[in-house]
Amino acid sequence: xxxxxxxxxxxxxxxxxxxxxxxxxxxxxxxxxxxxxxxxxxxxxxxxxxxxxxxxxxxxxxxxxxxxxxxxxxxxxxxxxxxxxxxxxxxxxxxxxxxxxxxxxxxxxxxxxxxxxxxxxxxxxxxxxxxxxxxxxxxxxxxxxxxxxxxxxxxxxxxxxxxxxxxxxxxxxxxxxxxxxxxxxxxxxxxxxxxxxxxxxxxxxxxxxxxxxxxxxxxxxxxxxxxxxxxxxxxxxxxxxxxxxxxxxxxxxxxxxxxxxxxxxxxxxxxxxxxxxxxxxxxxxxxxxxxxxxxxxxxxxxxxxxxxxxxxxxxxxxxxxxxxxxxxxxxxxxxxxxxxxxxxxxxxxxxxxxxxxxxxxxxxxxxxxxxxxxxxxxxxxxxxxxxxxxxxxxxxxxxxxxxxxxxxxxxxxxxxxxxxxxxxxxxxxxxxxxxxxxxxxxxxxxxxxxxxxxxxxxxxxxxxxxxxxxxxxxxxxxxxxxxxxx
Numbered sequence: 001x002x003x004x005x006x007x008x009x010x011x012x013x014x015x016x017x018x019x020x021x022x023x024x025x026x027x028x029x030x031x032x033x034x035x036x037x038x039x040x041x042x043x044x045x046x047x048x049x050x051x052x053x054x055x056x057x058x059x060x061x062x063x064x065x066x067x068x069x070x071x072x073x074x075x076x077x078x079x080x081x082x083x084x085x086x087x088x089x090x091x092x093x094x095x096x097x098x099x100x101x102x103x104x105x106x107x108x109x110x111x112x113x114x115x116x117x118x119x120x121x122x123x124x125x126x127x128x129x130x131x132x133x134x135x136x137x138x139x140x141x142x143x144x145x146x147x148x149x150x151x152x153x154x155x156x157x158x159x160x161x162x163x164x165x166x167x168x169x170x171x172x173x174x175x176x177x178x179x180x181x182x183x184x185x186x187x188x189x190x191x192x193x194x195x196x197x198x199x200x201x202x203x204x205x206x207x208x209x210x211x212x213x214x215x216x217x218x219x220x221x222x223x224x225x226x227x228x229x230x231x232x233x234x235x236x237x238x239x240x241x242x243x244x245x246x247x248x249x250x251x252x253x254x255x256x257x258x259x260x261x262x263x264x265x266x267x268x269x270x271x272x273x274x275x276x277x278x279x280x281x282x283x284x285x286x287x288x289x290x291x292x293x294x295x296x297x298x299x300x301x302x303x304x305x306x307x308x309x310x311x312x313x314x315x316x317x318x319x320x321x322x323x324x325x326x327x328x329x330x331x332x333x334x335x336x337x338x339x340x341x342x343x344x345x346x347x348x349x350x351x352x353x354x355x356x357x358x359x360x361x362x363x364x365x366x367x368x369x370x371x372x373x374x375x376x377x378x379x380x381x382x383x384x385x386x387x388x389x390x391x392x393x394x395x396x397x398x399x400x401x402x403x404x405x406x407x408x409x410x411x412x413x414x415x416x417x418x419x420x421x422x423x424x425x426x427x428x429x430x431x432x433x434x435x436x437x438x439x440x441x442x443x444x445x446x447x448x449x450x451x452x453x454x455x456x457x458x459x460x461x462x463x464x465x466x467x468x469x470x471x472x473x474x475x476x477x478x479x480x481x482x483x484x485x486x
Contacts, residue, residue, distance in 0.1 A: 016065045030073075050097075338480075410433040
């Protein structure tokens with residue numbers, strides 16, 4: 001028997017899954033804490049977490065998985081890590097964290113990225129970085145440098161959240177090309193760290209850890225850590241990727257033209273391309289995908305829609321609290337396609353990059369007191385979310401990502417027959433739903449990186465496809481409503 005572990009370091013919880021490598025299926029999973037992990041907000045628009053909290057929650061979730069499965073831990077052959085993207089963890093020379101992690105949803109560094117975009121030259125930045133430096137890791141470090149100079153001077157190495165967990169497991173301080181790309185440190189013309197970016201911000205290259213491949217033994221579980229976790233020393237950490245590239249990997253989205261989607265609190269569409277084609281308005285972001293190398297270009301084009309599941313949750317909380325989500329989906333289906341002209345604009349959860357960083361809020365349009373009832377509102381909400389996906393995917397199509405097939409885990413909004421059928425009808429794509437998630441994807445990546453599986457084809461041979469949705473007779477009608485919405 002051989003197993004691999006996947007650790008998913010989220011901002012809400014840490015999830016751990018155990019994968020049976022021979023069968024290619026998950027055998028146990030757990031997450032901790034059971035309520036949402038705390039996020040510190042010292043000032044408006046700030047968001048910080050303690051890396052130690054990630055570690056303690058990992059230990060608890062792992063203990064639950066080992067207990068559930070009764071697995072012989074000597075049979076665990078590899079560990080993979082996926083993590084919340086764009087966070088900043090800083091260590092001193094004694095390997096101590098010098099300040100709380102500034103996580104992905106912290107927006108204090110927006111102006112630092114904007115100034116860098118203009119100073120470096122927008123044309124140069126888009127050609128070389130494929131993005132504005134934005135509010136990503138490099139900009140967050142620039143904020144620390146200017147506002148906390150004493151702390152900045154103590155920093156020996158910077159890390160992403162997944163790099164830090166790998167360090168705690170192995171004692172090795174390293175990162176990946178994909179990880180550096182999500183911090184906007186990579187020049188895609190050279191596939192090296194951008195000297196121009198470092199020079200602009202005044203960063204020493206020594207702050208950045210050594211690069212290791214995404215799929216490969218990156219370090220080995222230390223004996224003292226193995227004892228702390230109840231595992232066997234020497235297990236390789238053999239895979240590491242940010243949550244969105246990893247979600248795409250977990251769905252076997254690796255080649256140009258393939259597309260993955262999620263629709264939890266926020267929605268993400270992630271398409272793979274082999275072309276250096278930025279969006280001139282920076283409405284989507286481009287990162288190095290998990291299989292991007294200096295010799296094989298594989299880029300992840302990422303579209304983010306803030307107001308997806310959170311809109312559905314708001315509608316339930318304020319109009320249908322007595323219903324569960326399955327009942328909400330059923331009621332929404334009782335209204336006709338297009339909700340008889342009722343339109344919902346789902347942008348009520350902060351600024352939207354896809355709308356050029358405007359913050360229009362959410363709104364209703366076309367409400368008629370004589371026609372519309374709750375079922376129309378619930379349907380219009382889900383259609384509005386699907387409309388926003390289509391709007392962003394049109395931008396991606398202009399960058400060469402066709403998206404004839406959209407793959408997703410059967411979870412969150414993809415549990416709704418209405419949402420997934422509407423998305424298929426709007427895009428003309430086949431929607432495929434799979435039984436997988438981020439932690440299982442990380443476990444699968446670990447087995448591949450450790451060489452137990454020899455190819456992605458072998459790794460995904462037993463991936464369970466649950467459902468396939470294709471466009472139906474409602475496509476023309478909903479596309480007419482989309483044009484009106486747009």
